[in-house]
Amino acid sequence: MKILAINGSHRKGRNTARMLEAVLEEARSLGAETELLELSDYNIKPCRACNHCLRAIECSIQDDDIKLITDKMLIADAIVLGSPVYFFNVTGLMKNFMDRTRWLHMCRNVLYGKVGAAVTHAGLRNGGQEFTQMILERYLASHGMIVVDSRDQESGIYNYGPTGTLFERLEGSRVIWKKGVEEDLLALHECRTLGKNIVRQVQLLEASSIRRGPVVANTPSSPFSC
Template sequence: MKILAINGSHRKGKNTAVMLGLVLEEAAAGGAETELVELADWRIEYCISCNKCLREPQCSIRGDDMAKLAEKMLAADALVIGSPVYFGNVTARLKTFMDRTRWLHMRENLLEGKLGAALTHAGLRNGGQELTQVILERFLTAHGLRLVEAREPAGPIYNTAPMGTLYEGLDDGRFRWRKGVLEDELTVVMCRILGRNLVRLGSGAET
């Protein structure tokens, strides 16, 4: 099983990447082949709405890295997409990537049947994670992916997806921040559960 994680953050190796890394680490322990793509390393031009993909499953834009990313997506059995929250939404970098996958969807869903999952991270506890999560999940389901949740079949239901935060509490009215997402115990647990679920569902252990 191949699992491709895509980090939409502008900051490589930071909290969103750490969360994705936890998912992949757990999946790799279950025997999956994993890869993390940092979109900050790739050049992706804007979709220009030329509508070529309405006629055939191809993109008219050449010369950037999107074709290579599409190859990785097509070769994977599961996709995990992560984004920090920017004004209740995904990053501009990730949105550009999402727009450029239009050719994989318009004529036929070329990614249909793969597993999909998403995760988010924000500074505040209620920092727009849920709305951003919905945007990511709608993107995955539009492509025909089957969503995988971050909860154990017989375990407690914390939530259905990892949504990290740096907010820890208040000290005399002043915010107290975590140093990083690894100090967010619940999010760490949920990322690991998600990794296990991807392998379990991908191996056909549950349909």
């Protein structure tokens, strides 16, 4: 079982990366093979809207690093996306990456049947995490992936997704900030539970023989001829 985490933060190894690592740590403890990919390490050119991917399952841009990333996505059983929230949305890095994976969706959902999940982090307590989480999960669902959440089946519902914040409390009118997501115990608990739920979902798919390969001939096709 291979689980790939993709970090859309412009700052490597910080709060969003730590959340993704918590997901992967739990998955590894259950026997999964994991990898954390930092988008900031890669050269990804913007989509140029040439619409080549309406006619072929490929991207016309061949001189950057997107294929290195999509090759990893194709062999993964599960993909976890993470993005900090800078202005009520995914980061520019993450959005550029999402646009460049359009070729995996337009003719056919090439990632169909894989497991998907997402985590978000922001400074403010209500800094756009839920909206950004919805964007990431909708992106995964649009690729035909099975999206799992962080509900703790044993203990109950604590939150509707791994959404971290640096906001701690107010003292008068002064904001007290957490030093990092390590102090957000709920967010890290949600991440660990998400890792467990991802492994369980992949195991269920494998056991029921629903698991698909990278390219599936009988997935729903688009109205475009490919």
